[in-house]
Amino acid sequence: MITRRSLLALTIGLTLTTPALAQSWKDKYPELVFALVPAENATGTLDRYTPFANYLSKELGVKVTMRIASDYTAVIEGQKNKQIHIGFYGPGSYARANTVSGGNVIPFVTTKNSDGSIGYYSVMYVRADSKFKSIEDLKGTTLGFVDVESTSGFKAPNFFLTQQGFPIDRYFKVGQTTGSHENAVLALAAGTVDAAVNWWNSEDDSNLTRMLHKGMVKRTDGTLMKKEDFRIAWKSPLLPGSPFAYLADMPDDLKKAIVKAFVDAPQKDKDAFAKLSDGKDLGFVEVTAKDYEESVKMNLWLDEQRKKKAS
Template sequence: MLRRDALVLLASSLAMLATPAVAQSWKEKYPELVMALVPAENATGTLDRYTPFVNYLSKELGVKVTLRVASDYTAVIEGQKNKQIHIGFYGPGSYARANTVSGGNVVPFVTTKNSDGSIGYYSVMYVRADSKYKSIEDLKGTTLGFVDVESTSGFKAPNFFLTQQGFPIDKHFKVGQTTGSHENAVLALAAGTVDAAVNWWNSEDDSNLTRMLNKGMVKRTDGSPMTKADFRIAWKSPLLPGSPYAYLADMPEDLKKAIAKAFVEAPQKDKDAFAKLSDGKDLGFVEVTAKDYEESVRMNLWLDEQRKKKAS
């Protein structure tokens, strides 16, 4: 005859076998998270800007967060589509592309709030201040430097809005050439390789141009550093939605909530790491959803339709 304590142990064991297994923690399935960024500056600058923030995320989430600096926009889009990237940082247009090609599995969760409290940014077209060009009308028949075909400020928005305004790029400009990055577009303009270049712009003191000038990256032919006075804006787009961070929709809900919470709380929990992302210009992260980027999806569809017309 079994003793009472043995019977209790046996009953407990049988009960455990009959009970469904307790769901594993997301940390067991995701011991490492990969965050990738579309290129906005050179790899060294990106690593310097984002490494403290990635370290903060690793600490907050309790798993390793690995930063991947992509060579182009498509690498991030395809990487997240294939679930090799868990968190991606996009422009509105490249996010819209990622959302489409992933069948809706790439979704935005936060964007940044600018120093003036606004949300969003602009596409601008720069020219050299020592040139004769002062407006979009003046640039007819000239050479325009793009960034990347998946860049919102550096390709999609100029094509979309200038066509609406009566200046379709393929007709208004003699040549439109991609440069590969926001920095390359500015450098091409500075060197005189192009007559105008498009880029992102938040405010007079917060743009890709001002960041490059502050680093002494833009020089004249004699090697002396250029300043803001050496450039002027010939065209500016309507306000674009803020560049979003997006994660995979099919990840566990508690993981997605933990990621969003870590981002939103970053300015309070690691002020220095957050400030480094924008040289102290941004105020914080604000939560967003796919609904906030419906216009970006429509812009992409319009661009795709134009490509099909040209190809046919």
């Protein structure tokens, strides 16, 4: 029988034990580092993600420090060395992080697009005022990449175009990295490259549409460009959604808390969540390493190609 006295004793017991359990991982992880590779300039990324980092701090009860990395390799190495607890990747860069960390970097969520789908595409843009309309028209031209660890901006185009009979190193005159998704678009707008690869979710949700919305894309004479000034000459098969990944060797209760905070974000902080995608995404969905097995295979194939060229 539960009496008033036994209920009081039970309450005291819970008071003494529960906080100790709740604080167990917080004592070891008083601060969590959340790292991103900017798909836009660093200022834009800070503006987009700071409210979400603040939300995570509130939900998890520890300080969440956001870091904007210069490139994908910085995030990969940071997680490998356990200096970054949560990283945001493309599928290919995640696969690299998983490999170099000995499997200690694992994905836990990705986003659901506005139409309910999961995943995105790599596309190759050309200017609408050029003579180029398809990949067949681009032989011997200059192609702008993003970063060698970018899935949409390097890995996927190399992998799929080779399968389709258009190996980039032989089909294009020059393939040059621009350093970021934004830089690739700006190089195309300026005429520095004839085509540029980038990420694309839908007609109204892509890096290009976000840049155009901000008035960032201009012709050499300074006039603003519009969506109609570009066309897609090539589009990849559907890629897995870009994952957020954490360190597998962190405490299970910490990992569960992180997953819950992400999944609950659209309901608990609608504005912070909406800001991540300009209100385009519907929510976070849980994923596992199994969802990215094809990305690992893509990486292995690219590594083999590099070895063949070096030998």
